[in-house]
Amino acid sequence: MPHTPVLYVLNGPNLNLLGTREPDVYGRDTLADVEALCRTAAEGAEVVFRQSSEEGRLIDWLHEAGEKADAVVFNPAAYSHTSIALHDAIKALAIPVVECHLSNVAAREAFRHHSYVSPVAAGVVSGVGPFSYDLAVRAALRLARARAARS
Template sequence: MKKIIIINGPNLNLLGTREPEIYGNLSFTEFLEKLQEKYPKVEIDYYQSNVEGELINKLQEVGFSYDGIILNAAAYTHTSVGIADAVKAIKTPVVEVHISNTFGREAFRHTSYISPNAKGVILGFGLQSYELAVQSFVH
């Protein structure tokens, strides 16, 4: 059985209520339940934090024992050299995910410190971006 963790960064705990025109109306908990039902042979763990250091700690904790990490570092994608270094330092492959198309938003969102160290990047498909990332580890 594959063991994958989804790690979400700041403000993603507000999915379902935060800017529904960008992020949709479904909470991440509701989405995660559906995802786990769809992939019963994959253990999908979940972690969310608004704190940069906690995200780094989690990456280091799981980065040598999981089969895959799906990381949506949210705004830290564009600012955190620390998270980028953590992704580079671990052995577990990381797929960078974004719900929105970051290239269709403000210019500062066009830069990712994580992408150069990620297995791949999926963005702009709403919550479906996470499922595409799961598929990249399963198939």
């Protein structure tokens, strides 16, 4: 029986407010809309979709993904720019992590131009709204398949 890939899609602080928070920056799609888009893009892969505004919980989920998943799509939101702990958690994983952002962080405030996550991510997709998730899901699963083929 072929292996069904498992993909964790983890979302950081304030993403539960999608659809109402700064719609000119983040759009009007809700987090539920983003989840549905991810499940469609995953084309049969099992998707574990979660959101938390707590850094420690995100770290625990990354550790869990390292044991149970084939890849991770991660929108750390503002923690991208502040969290060495998330950097270290991702660095410890043997599976690919694709960093994802709805907005183009490079075109925003200067403090958003540096990410602690990007250097340890397998890739970064940002700036195309919810379509960032679609691309990130497809990329993460492709990276997971390539990793499995090498094993």
